[in-house]
Amino acid sequence: MTVVRNPIIPGCFPDPTICRVGEEYFLVTSTFEYQPGLPIQRSRDLVSWELIGHAIDRPGMLDMDGMASSSGLFAPTLRFHDGMFWLVCTLVDQQDASRGGNFLLTATDAAGPWSDPIWLEVDGIDPSIFFDDDGRIWMHGTRLASDPEWFHQTEVWLRELDRETMAFVGEEHILWHGAVIGAVWAEGPHLYKIDGTYYLLASEGGTEFHHALSVARADTVTGPYIGNKANPVLTHRQLGHGADLVGVGHADLVQAVDGSWWSVLLAMRPYGGYHYNLGREVFLVPVSWEEGWPVFAPGLGRVPREVDVPFASRQTLGVMQGAASGTIRSDDPRWTSLRVQPEQIAEREGDGWVMPLSPATLSDATVTAFLGVRQQHRDVDVVATLSCDLVEGEEIGLVVRQSELDHVRMSMSSSPTGIRIVATHRQAGVDARLGEIWLDGVVSDALELSVRAREQDYELSAARPGDESYVVAVADGRTLDSVATGGFLGVWFGVFGTSNGAPTQSRLRVQSFDYTPR
Ligand code: 6LW
Numbered sequence: 001m002t003v004v005r006n007p008i009i010p011g012c013f014p015d016p017t018i019c020r021v022g023e024e025y026f027l028v029t030s031t032f033e034y035q036p037g038l039p040i041q042r043s044r045d046l047v048s049w050e051l052i053g054h055a056i057d058r059p060g061m062l063d064m065d066g067m068a069s070s071s072g073l074f075a076p077t078l079r080f081h082d083g084m085f086w087l088v089c090t091l092v093d094q095q096d097a098s099r100g101g102n103f104l105l106t107a108t109d110a111a112g113p114w115s116d117p118i119w120l121e122v123d124g125i126d127p128s129i130f131f132d133d134d135g136r137i138w139m140h141g142t143r144l145a146s147d148p149e150w151f152h153q154t155e156v157w158l159r160e161l162d163r164e165t166m167a168f169v170g171e172e173h174i175l176w177h178g179a180v181i182g183a184v185w186a187e188g189p190h191l192y193k194i195d196g197t198y199y200l201l202a203s204e205g206g207t208e209f210h211h212a213l214s215v216a217r218a219d220t221v222t223g224p225y226i227g228n229k230a231n232p233v234l235t236h237r238q239l240g241h242g243a244d245l246v247g248v249g250h251a252d253l254v255q256a257v258d259g260s261w262w263s264v265l266l267a268m269r270p271y272g273g274y275h276y277n278l279g280r281e282v283f284l285v286p287v288s289w290e291e292g293w294p295v296f297a298p299g300l301g302r303v304p305r306e307v308d309v310p311f312a313s314r315q316t317l318g319v320m321q322g323a324a325s326g327t328i329r330s331d332d333p334r335w336t337s338l339r340v341q342p343e344q345i346a347e348r349e350g351d352g353w354v355m356p357l358s359p360a361t362l363s364d365a366t367v368t369a370f371l372g373v374r375q376q377h378r379d380v381d382v383v384a385t386l387s388c389d390l391v392e393g394e395e396i397g398l399v400v401r402q403s404e405l406d407h408v409r410m411s412m413s414s415s416p417t418g419i420r421i422v423a424t425h426r427q428a429g430v431d432a433r434l435g436e437i438w439l440d441g442v443v444s445d446a447l448e449l450s451v452r453a454r455e456q457d458y459e460l461s462a463a464r465p466g467d468e469s470y471v472v473a474v475a476d477g478r479t480l481d482s483v484a485t486g487g488f489l490g491v492w493f494g495v496f497g498t499s500n501g502a503p504t505q506s507r508l509r510v511q512s513f514d515y516t517p518r
Contacts, residue, residue: 001308001310002308002309002310002311002312003306003307003308003309004047004284004306004307004309004312005305005306006283006284006303006304006305006306006307007267007269007281007282007283008046008047008049008264008282008283008284009027009029009041009049009281009282010278010281010376010377011278011279011281011374011375011376011377011490012278012279012280012281012374012375012489012490012491012492013029013030013039013266013279013280013281013282013374014029014030014075014207014250014266014279014280014488015029015030015074015075015076015126015188015250015266015280016028016029016250016252016264016265016266016282017029017075017076017077017078017190017252017264018078018252018253018254018264019078019079019080019085019254020080020254020255020256020257021080021110023044023257024042024043024044025042025043025044025046025254026040026041026042026078026080026085026110027040027041027042027043027049027078027264027282028040028041028055028076028078028087029041029076029282030073030074030075030076030488031056031072031073031336032069032070032071032072032073032074032488032489033064033067033068033069033070033071033072033338033339034072034336034337034338034492035054035056035064035336035337035338035339035340035341035342036054036056036057036333036336036341036342037054037055037056037057037062037072037073038054038055038056038073038076038087038089039051039053039054039333040052040053040054040055040078040110040111040112042110042111044313045309045311045312045313046254046256046262046284046309046311046312047284047309047312047313048312048313051333051334052110052111052333053110053111053112053333054112054333055076055087055089055105055107055112055114056073056114057112057113057114057341058113058341059340059341059343059344061116061117062091062117063099064091064339064340065339065340065366065367066093066339066365066366067093067094067095067099067339067365068093068094068095068365068403068404069365069402069403069404069405069487069489070094070403070486070487070488070489071092071093071094071095071100072091072092072339073089073090073091073092074089074090074091074092074125074126075089075090075125075126075187075188075250076088076089077089077126077127077128077129077190077252079129079130079131081131082131083108084106084107084108085106085107085108085109085110086104086105086106086129087104087105087106087107087114088102088103088104088105088120088127088128088129088139089102089103089105089127090102090103090124090125090126090127090141091103092125101119101120101122101123102119102120102122102123102124102125102127102141103117103118103119103120104117104118104120104129104166105117105118118166120139120161120166120168121167121168122139122141122157122159122168123143124141124142124143124144124157125141125142125143125187126141126142126187126188126189127139127140127141128140128141128189128190128191129161130190130191130192130193130221132193132221133193135163136160136221137160137161137162137163138158138159138160138161138191138221139158139159139160139161139168140156140157140158140159140175140189140191141156141157141189142154142155142156142157142185142186142187142188142189142202143155143157145177150181150182150184151184152184152185152206153177153178153183153184154177154178154184154185154186154187155174155175155176155177155186156174156175156176156177156186156189156200156202157172157173157174157175158172158173158174158175158191158221158222158223159171159172159173173222173223175189175200175216175222175223175225176189176200176202176216176225178202178204178214179204179212179214179216179227179228179231179232180204180205180212180214180231180232183204183205184204184205184206184210185203185204185205185206185207186202186203186204186214187202187203187204187207187250188201188202188203188249188250188251189201189202190202190251190252190253191221192253193221195292197217197218197219197292198217198218198219198220198221198225199215199216199217199294200215200216200217200218200225201213201214201215201251201252201253201294202214202215202216203249203250203251204232204249205232205235205237205249207247207249207250207266207280207488208247208483209237209241209246209247210235210237211235211236211237211247211248211249211250212232212234212235212237212248212249213232213233213234213235213248213249213251213265213296214227214228214231214232214233215227215228215231215233215293215294216228216231217292217293228293230293233293233294233295233296234248234249234251234265234285234296234297234301234302234303235248235249236248236267236302236303239302241270241274243270244269244270244305245267245268245269245283245302245303245305246267246268246270246274246276247266247267247268247276247280248265248266248267248283248303249265249266249267250265250266250280251263251264251265251285251296252264252265253287253294256311257311258310258311260286260310261286261287261288261289261294262284262285262286262287263284263285263286263287263294263296264282264283264284264285265282265283265285265303266280266281266282266283267280267281267283267303268280268281269281269378271378271455271456272455272456272477272478273456273478274483275456275477275478275481275483275484276481276482276483276490277375277378277456277477277480277481277490277491278374278375278376278377278378278490278491279374279481279482279488279489279490279491280488280490283303284307284309285297285303285304285307286298286307286308325515325516325517326514326515326516327351327512327513327514328373328513328514328515329351329352330348330349330350330351330352330353330510331348331351334373334374335371335372335373336371336372336373336374336492337370337371337372338367338368338370339366339367340367342371344367345358345367345368345369345370345371346369346371346510349509351512352509352510352511352512352513353371353495353508353509353510354507354508354509354510355369355371355495355497355507355508355510356369356497356504356505356506356507356508357369357388357394357396357497357498357499357504357506357507357508358497358498358499358504359498359499359500359501359502359503359504360498361498361500361501362399362401362404362407362409362426362496362498363404363405363426363429363431364404365404368496368498369496369497369498369508370399370401370494370495370496371494371495371496371510372399372401372492372493372494372495373492373493373494373513373515374490374491374492374493375400375453375490375491375492375493376517377453377517377518378453378455379453379454379455379517379518380453380515380516380517380518381450381451381452381453381514381515381516381518382398382450382451382452382453382493382513382514382515382516383448383449383450383512383513383514383516384398384448384449384450384495384510384512384513384514385446385447385448385465385510385511385512385513386398386412386446386447386448386449386495386508386509386510386511387444387445387446387447387508387509387511388444388497388506388507388508388509389444389506389507390412390413390414390442390444390506391414391499391502391504391506392413392414392415393413393499393500393502394413394414394497394498394499394500394502394504394506395411395412395413395497395498395500396411396412396495396496396497396498396508397409397410397411397412397421397449397495397496397497398410398449398450398451398460398493398494398495398496399492399493399494399495399496400451400453400458400460400475400477400480400491400492400493401491401492401493401494402480402481402482402485402487402489402491402492403485403487403489405426405427405428405429405485406426406427406428406479406480406484406485407426407480408423408424408425408426408434408458408460408473408475408480409423409424409426409496410422410423410424410449410451410460410462410472410473411424412447412449412462414442417438418438418439418440418441419438419439419440419441419442419447420436420437420438421436421437421438421439421449421462421472422435422436422472423435423436423460423472423473423475425475425479427479428485434460434472434473434474434475435460435471435472435473436472437462437470437472439462439464439470441464445464446464446465446509446511447462447463447464447465448462448463448464448465448469449461449462450462450463450469451493453477454518455477456476456477456478457474457475457476457477458474458475458476458477458480459471459473459474460472460473460474460475477491493515495508495510495513496508
């Protein structure tokens with residue numbers, strides 16, 4: 001027995017999609033307003049994952065400027081066919097439906113380079129792509145039903161894609177509205193052909209508490225698709241809000257090298273009440289086949305916290321799977337920025353960064369001077385060593401971020417009487433002061449800002465390196481998760497610098513950034 005812990009990838013990595021190429025597995029997740037976008041992770045045992053690149057990793061691939069938080073890159077699908085990786089995804093602007101759309105990228109190496117986006121003439125979200133064994137390519141996805149019978153009824157559509165022109169051909173087919181009458185958001189569809197039968201896997205109920213996984217099958221790709229009598233085949237919604245895992249859904253299937261079947265899916269781990277600050281994380285579930293239907297977590301019917309993965313490498317056990325730990329150097333692929341690539345707003349300098357301050361602030365849904373990483377552990381210490389020759393009106397600092405509307409930021413500014421450090425809680429777009437301290441000196445000397453997260457307490461403090469540290473405020477994390485704020489994301493820790501609207505020449509030096517799980 002080789003027992004591994006779920007989640008296999010902690011932190012905000014929603015909507016996992018997976019494919020296998022030979023002995024390697026590749027997995028991609030949604031990234032919304034963060035860039036680089038669509039992280040590509042690779043594994044040889046489904047358990048230990050390495051971030052090898054991002055599909056959206058160069059300036060100009062997508063225009064996300066002005067897109068509010070939880071807009072941006074939604075659920076992708078990754079497949080390998082004919083010597084090539086195919087990735088389909090949606091760029092969503094929740095405020096302006098005329099922007100974005102569904103697109104396709106290809107690459108011969110999953111680590112990149114990926115092609116520029118090829119835009120597809122179809123609305124909706126959650127595109128997926130299926131390569132039939134007769135050579136035909138079928139795109140599918142979900143969108144609000146054109147003639148709905150209930151609120152937020154959606155339809156899963158299917159249409160053939162021409163390999164040469166990458167354009168749709170033939171008529172469209174509607175395959176599925178969900179397994180349950182009244183089901184909202186039948187989404188995240190994926191088609192497979194297994195032993196001559198076509199299977200449609202889809203989630204429904206919305207990607208929160210009522211999320212559920214259903215399956216249907218057909219003899220021909222265009223249907224009709226008949227739902228499994230056991231639908232929904234996997235959900236935790238019957239367990240109530242006190243369950244250790246909630247929101248199970250958005251699954252993809254993969255057959256391992258040894259012939260066994262597995263599903264990756266998302267779920268959330270609430271703590272400190274019904275709040276899941278780490279966002280939607282990636283879980284691994286064994287799948288068996290009975291009477292022509294997949295059975296998820298056979299004999300259990302729930303997402304297990306421990307999974308026996310017989311082929312998992314023993315070396316990876318006990319290692320923090322897929323997680324950040326220690327100093328995060330500037331060449332680490334886990335760094336993200338908002339709406340543009342990190343290289344567009346900052347320069348690497350040794351292990352750290354130099355980031356020009358931005359007139360835009362963290363409260364603006366635009367490009368701003370921000371660099372951050374996901375919170376992947378409930379209990380963690382984050383310490384940033386920052387310095388800057390600040391001009392009056394400018395601030396640099398550390399933020400615990402959900403969005404431009406909801407975050408807790410600790411800002412330093414300079415004055416003739418010393419350094420002022422203020423903690424501000426922005427909630428639903430309204431700022432409130434949480435705490436304030438003053439230190440002697442100027443900010444051009446390095447200062448350490450830290451967040452000590454223990455369950456839902458986020459303690460913010462400041463210190464001169466090697467000196468006593470002063471607590472500025474303790475924020476309640478229950479105000480920062482998507483249960484409290486809406487949206488699709490988990491919490492990020494980041495550094496920022498703003499001139500609050502004024503022209504600026506100032507540059508923030510991020511000398512170091514440590515992330516240490518406790
Ligand atoms: C995604 C949808 C969903 O497009 O949430 O979990 C949406 N499912 O399929 C955003 O992640």
